[in-house]
Amino acid sequence: MNALTATNRNFRYAARILGLDSKLERSLLIPFREIKVECSIPKDDGSLATFVGFRIQHDNARGPMKGGIRYHPEVDPDEVNALAQLMTWKTAVAAIPYGGAKGGIGCNPRELSMSELERLTRVFTQKIHDLIGIHRDVPAPDMGTNSQTMAWILDEYSKFHGHSPAVVTGKPIDLGGSLGREAATGLGVFFATEALLAEHGKSISNMKFAIQGFGNVGSWAAKFFHEHGGKVVAVSDITGAIKNPNGIDVPALLKYKKSNKSLNDFQGGNAMDLNDLLVHECDVLVPCALGGVLNKENAADVKAKFIIEAANHPTDPEADEILSKKGVVILPDIYANSGGVTVSYFEWVQNIQGFMWEEEKVNHELKRYMMSAFKDIKTMCQTHNCNLRMGAFTLGVNRVAQATLLRGWE
Numbered sequence: 001m002n003a004l005t006a007t008n009r010n011f012r013y014a015a016r017i018l019g020l021d022s023k024l025e026r027s028l029l030i031p032f033r034e035i036k037v038e039c040s041i042p043k044d045d046g047s048l049a050t051f052v053g054f055r056i057q058h059d060n061a062r063g064p065m066k067g068g069i070r071y072h073p074e075v076d077p078d079e080v081n082a083l084a085q086l087m088t089w090k091t092a093v094a095a096i097p098y099g100g101a102k103g104g105i106g107c108n109p110r111e112l113s114m115s116e117l118e119r120l121t122r123v124f125t126q127k128i129h130d131l132i133g134i135h136r137d138v139p140a141p142d143m144g145t146n147s148q149t150m151a152w153i154l155d156e157y158s159k160f161h162g163h164s165p166a167v168v169t170g171k172p173i174d175l176g177g178s179l180g181r182e183a184a185t186g187l188g189v190f191f192a193t194e195a196l197l198a199e200h201g202k203s204i205s206n207m208k209f210a211i212q213g214f215g216n217v218g219s220w221a222a223k224f225f226h227e228h229g230g231k232v233v234a235v236s237d238i239t240g241a242i243k244n245p246n247g248i249d250v251p252a253l254l255k256y257k258k259s260n261k262s263l264n265d266f267q268g269g270n271a272m273d274l275n276d277l278l279v280h281e282c283d284v285l286v287p288c289a290l291g292g293v294l295n296k297e298n299a300a301d302v303k304a305k306f307i308i309e310a311a312n313h314p315t316d317p318e319a320d321e322i323l324s325k326k327g328v329v330i331l332p333d334i335y336a337n338s339g340g341v342t343v344s345y346f347e348w349v350q351n352i353q354g355f356m357w358e359e360e361k362v363n364h365e366l367k368r369y370m371m372s373a374f375k376d377i378k379t380m381c382q383t384h385n386c387n388l389r390m391g392a393f394t395l396g397v398n399r400v401a402q403a404t405l406l407r408g409w410e
């Protein structure tokens with residue numbers, strides 16, 4: 001199912017549970033602004049390459065719009081639209097004062113040199129600089145982008161508007177980035193998993209984890225699970241997958257991936273088919289890569305008892321239904337991966353304050369926000385007798401609806 005159709009379906013279901021007025025529902029669904037720009041750059045060999053960039057600003061009722069920028073060959077407007085909408089509900093679930101946005105460029109960053117990536121990022125920033133801003137829309141990293149990408153955006157934006165560190169988050173520390181932001185999404189995933197397992201009388205220790213994706217989110221999540229006694233029994237990246245029923249040595253794998261850029265041929269496990277990762281024997285499945293990976297084709301074969309949605313929109317509604325009939329507990333993306341945007345908020349606050357926090361404070365506050373959101377979601381689940389996804393959606397949608405009504409339309 002298309003990502004936007006799926007996201008709209010979840011939103012509409014939540015709106016119905018909340019009894020939202022149909023006109024308000026329509027107003028919440030339609031994005032505030034959709035930007036599509038041509039980004040042409042000279043390649044290193046002198047030839048011309050043209051890419052299409054998007055920034056979809058979904059809603060700003062609760063504050064400046066916030067969300068990552070993705071570089072991936074499959075970036076398309078519907079997907080960016082869905083991801084922008086998810087950001088609106090996510091920032092509301094996390095109770096941070098933002099709306100939602102998302103951006104992306106349809107490109108394969110693995111096929112571009114550093115200087116081509118820099119030119120592409122700068123051209124994209126030139127095209128959108130007057131529509132983003134510290135109190136308007138604040139980008140951050142997502143798949144295929146990182147702190148270096150944010151540094152280029154900051155530099156290009158500052159040429160037009162003066163030095164503005166708070167215009168992006170997920171920056172390098174030397175440019176005003178926050179301690180703890182790089183690890184934040186993975187650490188938030190860890191806190192969220194800990195809270196969910198505790199509800200079920202279980203703990204991280206000795207649980208078996210299968211992790212799809214070993215980039216920013218997947219690698220940090222694996223590290224935290226491993227450090228707390230979890231057994232990471234399978235991991236994949238775009239190049240392949242490895243398994244080890246006794247638990248992979250995660251620090252060794254991190255070192256290997258850093259120097260080889262791939263999991264292939266890692267000696268501490270056996271190679272397996274990339275697609276088998278999602279149906280591998282484990283207790284907890286943690287998708288940390290693309291959207292829509294759990295669908296009606298594979299949901300029935302999932303072995304995990306718990307799914308932690310570290311990726312955005314990894315489970316489409318058809319899979320949701322199949323999995324919930326099987327009794328699988330799913331912790332939804334708009335809560336599970338909200339640690340990233342929460343620490344982005346701390347970064348933005350630090351930039352505005354002109355004062356840097358200690359990493360201990362960042363992580364302490366992150367845990368506090370994650371625990372508080374979990375409690376609020378559980379309250380919604382009890383109030384509306386619904387699952388965790390609808391608990392999170394009703395929580396987020398209700399907060400945005402209340403802010404919208406309070407602001408009015410004049």
Ligand SMILES: NC(=O)C1=CN([C@@H]2O[C@H](COP(=O)(O)OP(=O)(O)OC[C@H]3O[C@@H](n4cnc5c(N)ncnc54)[C@H](OP(=O)(O)O)[C@@H]3O)[C@@H](O)[C@H]2O)C=CC1
Pocket residue numbers: 141142143144145185212213214215216217218236237238239261262274288289290291310311312337338340341
């Ligand atoms: N970064 C953040 O702060 C946040 C990210 N997210 C979401 O988390 C997910 C991952 O983002 P992030 O870690 O930042 O992205 P990265 O680009 O850092 O990592 C993505 C990982 O997914 C792997 N991958 C890509 N395609 C496949 C595939 N078909 N099978 C298995 N692995 C694959 C990549 O492989 P390879 O390493 O070989 O390229 C890489 O390891 C996305 O859905 C993103 O939207 C959500 C909240 C915040």
Ligand SMILES: O=C(O)CCC(=O)C(=O)O
Pocket residue numbers: 066067068069090138139140141142169170312337338340341342344
């Ligand atoms: O850190 C941010 O601002 C946004 C992160 C993001 O894109 C996401 O949560 O999906």
